[in-house]
Amino acid sequence: MEIVHTVENTRKILGQVSAEDKSIGFVPTMGALHEGHLDLMRRAKEENDYLVVSIFVNPIQFNNSEDLEKYPRTLESDIEKLESVSCDLVFNPSEEEMYPEPVTVKYNFGKLDLVMEGKHRPGHFHGVAVVVKKLFDIIQPDRAYFGQKDYQQLKVVEALVNKESLPVDVVACPTVREDDGLAMSSRNERLDEEERELAPVLYQSLKEVKDLAYKESVPEIKKWFEKQLEGYNDIQPEYFEIADAISCMPVDEMQKGKKYVACVAAHIGNVRLIDNIIINL
Ligand code: AMP
Secondary structure (H helix, E strand, O other): OOEEEEOOOOOHHHHHHHHHOOOEEEEEEEEOOOOHHHHHHHHHHHHHEEOOOOOOEOOOHHHOOOHHOOOOOOOOHHHHHHOOOOOEEEOOHHHHHHHOOOOOOOOOHHHHHHHHHHHHHHHHHHHHHHHHHHHHHHHHHOOOEEEEHHHHHHHHHHHHHHHHHOOOOOEOOOOOHHHHHHHHHHHHHHOOOHHHHHOOHHHHHHHHHHHHOOOOOOHHHHHHHHHHHOOOOEEEEEEEEEEEOOOOOOOOOOOOOOOOOOOOOOOOOOOEEEEEEEEEE
16 A cells, blocks of 8 residues: 655556556545445445545634544554555645645535535535545546535535536445444544443434434424433534435425435534434435
8 A cells, every 4th residue: 555645646656547547436534544434445445446545634624623633633543444445545645735825716515505514614615625626636536435424515525526527426325333323433532431322312313303204394303303402411412404315405394205314413522423314205
């Protein structure tokens, strides 16, 4: 496995790979790798000749400096995990390498910026789009793999690819969970023992929401969800929405035959977690 820190060397190596007519599968990450990441990588490796993974904690997608500072960085053990999935190249640039000049481009995703993650983390999706566009330019993958765990981010990346007519297939991968249902996340490492025990409540509640969706209205379900989490003093919900699964726009009512996604963000202690569940009505 090649471990590369510069854009120039990455381009050189990948230019050679493309010249050999090999397809490139790409998984962008911020490191602190877990099974959720590795699942994307195994799939990317299976569906392509050459696997590239990036590890870069992207400062411009954090709207909270404490979150950025406390984001886990575990490069050594990440590299071992990358070897285990037969990654071919890991791109691990410094901030200066990724942003030699101040960012001037401005991405606007319209209503996606105004709801759920977009609303609660101003500037977040702009930062995601800037880094993903740069990474796609450097790596020029045939396929890029993203987790449904970050459902709205997936929609933003799809919109970016459409907007900029980028020659890359975006592949959506299901959320990988712990045995107790908690969605795997690098941030889970920051939960203390009690918080970790509490955290699966989010997914358990989402599963109940999915059952309720067949018989209750959206406002009733929202009320139920709010009440459900009120029972846990150490969970502070930030939002709960049921959104159209294609547009990601929150809805007030659901129709049979359509697909929705119930999304939640909540703080447990100092850790902000998100999760979602797909509802096929
Ligand atoms: P991150 O390192 O958190 O930026 O995540 C990198 C990629 O891994 C993103 O496409 C995430 O959606 C995906 N990912 C993170 N956690 C999971 C999970 N539990 N299951 C599936 N994909 C995930």
